[in-house]
Amino acid sequence: MRLTGSGTGQAVPQPPPPARPPSPGTQQLPPLPVTQIDPGAAAATLDSPRRLTLQFAEPRPIDEVLRLLVEGTPFSLAIDPDVSGSFRGELKMLTLREALTTLLTPLGLEFTVEGTVIHVTHRRTGTRQFDLNVLNVRRGLQRTTGAAASEASPAFAEASAGQGGTAVVTTTVVPEDVFTSIGEGVKALLSPQGRMHIDRRAGLATVTDFPEQLDRVALYLETLHVRSSRQIRIEAQVFEVTLKDAASIDWRAVRQGLGLGSDAAVAGLAANPAALRIVLAAQGTLRTLWTPEVTALNNEPALMRVATPGSSSLTLTVVPQISSDGIVQLSVSHSWEEHAEDRRTGILKTTPITRVADADTVARVVDGSTIVLTGILRPVEVAAAATGARALFGGQGKQPGYAELVVLIRPTIVTPGTFTATRH
Numbered sequence: 001m002r003l004t005g006s007g008t009g010q011a012v013p014q015p016p017p018p019a020r021p022p023s024p025g026t027q028q029l030p031p032l033p034v035t036q037i038d039p040g041a042a043a044a045t046l047d048s049p050r051r052l053t054l055q056f057a058e059p060r061p062i063d064e065v066l067r068l069l070v071e072g073t074p075f076s077l078a079i080d081p082d083v084s085g086s087f088r089g090e091l092k093m094l095t096l097r098e099a100l101t102t103l104l105t106p107l108g109l110e111f112t113v114e115g116t117v118i119h120v121t122h123r124r125t126g127t128r129q130f131d132l133n134v135l136n137v138r139r140g141l142q143r144t145t146g147a148a149a150s151e152a153s154p155a156f157a158e159a160s161a162g163q164g165g166t167a168v169v170t171t172t173v174v175p176e177d178v179f180t181s182i183g184e185g186v187k188a189l190l191s192p193q194g195r196m197h198i199d200r201r202a203g204l205a206t207v208t209d210f211p212e213q214l215d216r217v218a219l220y221l222e223t224l225h226v227r228s229s230r231q232i233r234i235e236a237q238v239f240e241v242t243l244k245d246a247a248s249i250d251w252r253a254v255r256q257g258l259g260l261g262s263d264a265a266v267a268g269l270a271a272n273p274a275a276l277r278i279v280l281a282a283q284g285t286l287r288t289l290w291t292p293e294v295t296a297l298n299n300e301p302a303l304m305r306v307a308t309p310g311s312s313s314l315t316l317t318v319v320p321q322i323s324s325d326g327i328v329q330l331s332v333s334h335s336w337e338e339h340a341e342d343r344r345t346g347i348l349k350t351t352p353i354t355r356v357a358d359a360d361t362v363a364r365v366v367d368g369s370t371i372v373l374t375g376i377l378r379p380v381e382v383a384a385a386a387t388g389a390r391a392l393f394g395g396q397g398k399q400p401g402y403a404e405l406v407v408l409i410r411p412t413i414v415t416p417g418t419f420t421a422t423r424h
């Protein structure tokens with residue numbers, strides 16, 4: 001064993017004690033550890049600049065090692081009766097606090113300091129209570145887009161695949177018990193001696209474990225609350241462009257009207273939604289269908305739907321994921337349904353025919369940017385110059401045309417506790 005201490009931080013090698021010849025008829029005793037510490041360098045605190053070097057080639061009882069550590073210091077040592085264990089190894093240039101922590105932690109021991117008394121005990125568990133600011137509800141969303149939208153069964157999907165049909169089935173949010181999920185996360189951080197209880201009604205988690213495990217649980221729950229409480233405001237504009245003399249919107253002309261390159265990404269068109277509407281008005285008649293706005297939490301689905309019975313309906317579902325760097329990922333699905341015509345199935349019986357147009361996509365945008373969803377066309381009747389008797393009486397004719405649906409979505413991250421004042 002070698003234990004040295006120096007106020008300069010350098011280990012001073014100590015000469016071995018002079019060997020004495022064994023007395024006749026006696027057995028030679030094992031060498032005893034020798035400590036030499038300069039009294040003037042005695043530690044005044046556990047973090048004193050004085051450094052210790054400790055080396056044992058054979059295991060030594062932990063209480064013996066602890067006594068050597070405090071020898072020559074103003075500290076007293078109190079060890080509980082049930083403290084046990086041994087140490088073998090080498091520690092170099094450590095403060096008294098670092099040496100105590102290094103020796104005691106692997107043995108499941110800890111120390112406290114009261115004045116100049118160092119008390120060594122077994123690690124004791126503690127209990128903390130944590131707030132769980134989550135709703136005790138299960139929310140889920142499953143949507144189907146494509147040919148199998150009304151019959152999303154495995155058998156139908158297999159049959160559709162064989163006949164060339166397509167369908168996209170997106171299970172965006174699986175219903176889950178949020179308290180159960182949090183409990184599983186907390187249990188993964190506990191020691192074998194740890195215990196946990198969750199009160200769903202009060203939104204409270206009571207955890208009993210060692211201090212370091214409790215600190216990990218506190219960090220986990222704090223991070224969980226920060227991430228899950230991120231909010232986003234989703235502003236949508238849905239309008240229809242009834243085209244004059246075209247089957248679809250000429251996006252090249254739109255880009256040129258906005259001063260963009262002809263090959264610019266469509267998402268770039270919505271940098272200024274007002275300017276986009278002005279340019280689109282040159283290709284047809286704009287009719288605003290819907291301007292919803294909703295606030296949603298991180299990874300929570302938002303559903304918006306407007307419907308006119310017997311006429312049309314528009315459904316928009318958005319699931320946002322908000323990252324810490326201001327990037328927003330959106331899973332967007334919109335579906336447009338309208339009553340096309342009635343099919344006669346008997347003398348006095350008719351069956352309504354519904355025309356459906358839908359899309360499902362995932363987009364990644366910067367906070368405050370706008371994405372454009374287009375390409376949903378439907379046949380309509382547009383005004384045309386009247387002919388014959390209708391023209392003589394000032395009438396107006398009609399001709400077949402097309403209308404294209406345009407959806408603008410703008411996500412904005414909301415900072416909790418802030419509001420925007422509006423002047424009237």
